[in-house]
Amino acid sequence: VAPIGGSIDEAGQAGIQKAGDLLSKAYTDAIDQVKVVRFDRMFANDLTQLKGMAQSMEPAMAARFNRTIDDVLSPRMTPQGSMLGQTYKQLDSKLGQEAAKFGKSADPLQQELGDAYKQLQSLMKQQAARTNPGFAEAIKKADEGWANLVRVEGAGKAAQNAEGVFTPAQ
Numbered sequence: 001v002a003p004i005g006g007s008i009d010e011a012g013q014a015g016i017q018k019a020g021d022l023l024s025k026a027y028t029d030a031i032d033q034v035k036v037v038r039f040d041r042m043f044a045n046d047l048t049q050l051k052g053m054a055q056s057m058e059p060a061m062a063a064r065f066n067r068t069i070d071d072v073l074s075p076r077m078t079p080q081g082s083m084l085g086q087t088y089k090q091l092d093s094k095l096g097q098e099a100a101k102f103g104k105s106a107d108p109l110q111q112e113l114g115d116a117y118k119q120l121q122s123l124m125k126q127q128a129a130r131t132n133p134g135f136a137e138a139i140k141k142a143d144e145g146w147a148n149l150v151r152v153e154g155a156g157k158a159a160q161n162a163e164g165v166f167t168p169a170q
Helices: 012-032 041-054 059-076 085-103 108-131 133-158
Strands: 036-038 082-084
Touching: 012 085, 012 133, 036 085, 036 108, 041 059, 041 108, 059 085, 059 108, 082 085, 085 108, 108 133
Parallel strands: none
Antiparallel strands: 036 082
16 A cells, blocks of 8 residues: 555555555545546547447447446546546446456456457546546556556465465465
8 A cells, every 4th residue: 555655554464455445545535537538539539449449349238348348437527528527437437347347257258348348447547637637647656556556466365374474385
């Protein structure tokens, strides 16, 4: 949690849980900074490219992905090509849930769909960062913290005890 200016005193699973809570709050606080997202030509081009890549997926998965864009993303954008921060936050959460759900599937076709959702979420995050520079810095720090936490979680799982206390080798 050092990238977000935090520190954890607990060890093992309790410390891992507290770190996750702090990083979740940092991410939420960063998203709360977004008042409006204005979508630019770069986003439109990237979205068109992503939709094109999605066409190489299994037809049912490609159709589901395109329905998400047509029924979930597009209607939430104003005719001027912007979106309120609260709407962005809700959409970011929905895309994250879809990416996680399909990304964890044992079916490689569903994993590919999960990757497409994750990429769409990333494109939206990049656009929010271009529109809101403060968000960009805050989200970068939260992402760095999450990357650190993933390593610690892995070590905690590798620990030979239920408390998640691990050795440097683990």
